[in-house]
Amino acid sequence: MNAIEVRNVCKAYQNFQLDHVSLTLPEGTILGLVGENGAGKTTLIRLILDLARKDVGEIQVYGKDDAMSVPSFRNEVGVVLDEVSLPPVMKAAEIGKMMGMIYSAWDQVVYDGLLSGLKIPQDKCFKDFSRGNKMKLGIACALSHHPKILILDEATSGLDPVVRDELLDILLDFTRDESHAILMSSHIVSDLEKACDYIAFLHEGKLLLSEEKDRLLEMYGKLVCSREDFEKISPEDIIGKRDTGYGMQCIVKRTDVTRGLNLQPVGIEELFVVMVKGDLA
Numbered sequence: 001m002n003a004i005e006v007r008n009v010c011k012a013y014q015n016f017q018l019d020h021v022s023l024t025l026p027e028g029t030i031l032g033l034v035g036e037n038g039a040g041k042t043t044l045i046r047l048i049l050d051l052a053r054k055d056v057g058e059i060q061v062y063g064k065d066d067a068m069s070v071p072s073f074r075n076e077v078g079v080v081l082d083e084v085s086l087p088p089v090m091k092a093a094e095i096g097k098m099m100g101m102i103y104s105a106w107d108q109v110v111y112d113g114l115l116s117g118l119k120i121p122q123d124k125c126f127k128d129f130s131r132g133n134k135m136k137l138g139i140a141c142a143l144s145h146h147p148k149i150l151i152l153d154e155a156t157s158g159l160d161p162v163v164r165d166e167l168l169d170i171l172l173d174f175t176r177d178e179s180h181a182i183l184m185s186s187h188i189v190s191d192l193e194k195a196c197d198y199i200a201f202l203h204e205g206k207l208l209l210s211e212e213k214d215r216l217l218e219m220y221g222k223l224v225c226s227r228e229d230f231e232k233i234s235p236e237d238i239i240g241k242r243d244t245g246y247g248m249q250c251i252v253k254r255t256d257v258t259r260g261l262n263l264q265p266v267g268i269e270e271l272f273v274v275m276v277k278g279d280l281a
């Protein structure tokens with residue numbers, strides 16, 4: 001079953017349009033949303049969470065239309081946004097009590113376990129937490145009401161590599177349960193490359209692709225070759241190119257021709273940049 005299904009969703013603001021976006025998040029998987037500033041990642045996430053109203057299209061969560069507008073469904077989805085917004089003068093234990101009043105499925109034992117496992121300070125008010133600890137507390141809150149889906153919008157930005165790695169471990173652990181799923185956006189594409197099973201590229205409100213990560217990495221490759229070899233490649237198989245003066249560097253589709261030219265693997269970040277710009281940096 002699909003955890004999230006978005007079909008032909010549009011949303012227009014004055015100077016921006018999310019344009020017929022369709023994507024699928026299967027159960028047991030993590031989907032990473034990659035896009036430049038203003039590409040529409042947060043807009044799409046807000047539509048899925050029913051925090052904004054779509055103009056047209058369909059959004060299903062576990063097969064239910066507009067599920068997030070049903071209050072009882074909110075236990076099912078854990079949300080961590082770029083800025084974790086919790087009462088500034090509350091300590092972790094008080095925040096847990098407050099969450100227990102909000103979520104019927106709140107599990108104090110899970111919460112306490114996460115507080116100690118993630119070494120979240122118990123003696124400080126939330127406003128005095130480091131950004132890393134704020135994020136960890138946000139994740140602890142999101143996980144303690146037994147959600148089936150986690151939605152994270154830029155949750156790893158501004159965190160050091162060690163904390164990011166800890167968070168990625170938590171996320172991977174969460175999707176060991178095959179009925180769980182995660183949708184996450186991040187500008188740190190290496191995090192998405194590490195954790196995600198599916199990758200979606202969003203550019204200026206349009207979905208460029210949504211694909212299984214391994215298949216994506218199989219579909220494209222990087223090439224350094226002579227101009228003569230470059231001429232053999234069909235133009236529609238060239239995603240981006242650069243004339244180095246000595247020869248050509250390019251990102252191309254894997255075909256019988258390009259495979260014979262010593263194709264190297266390409267990273268997700270480089271692939272996104274070249275798809276958007278058309279040229280290699």
Ligand SMILES: Nc1ncnc2c1ncn2[C@@H]1O[C@H](COP(=O)(O)OP(=O)(O)OP(=O)(O)O)[C@@H](O)[C@H]1O
Nearest residue numbers: 013014015016035036037038039040041042043044
């Ligand atoms: N409520 C709103 N009213 C008007 N315009 C909006 C509103 N919300 C978002 N936008 C516009 O929609 C566009 C997409 O914004 P969005 O926050 O979805 O991008 P993003 O991909 O999340 O960017 P970033 O990576 O910088 O967070 C932007 O141009 C933004 O100004």
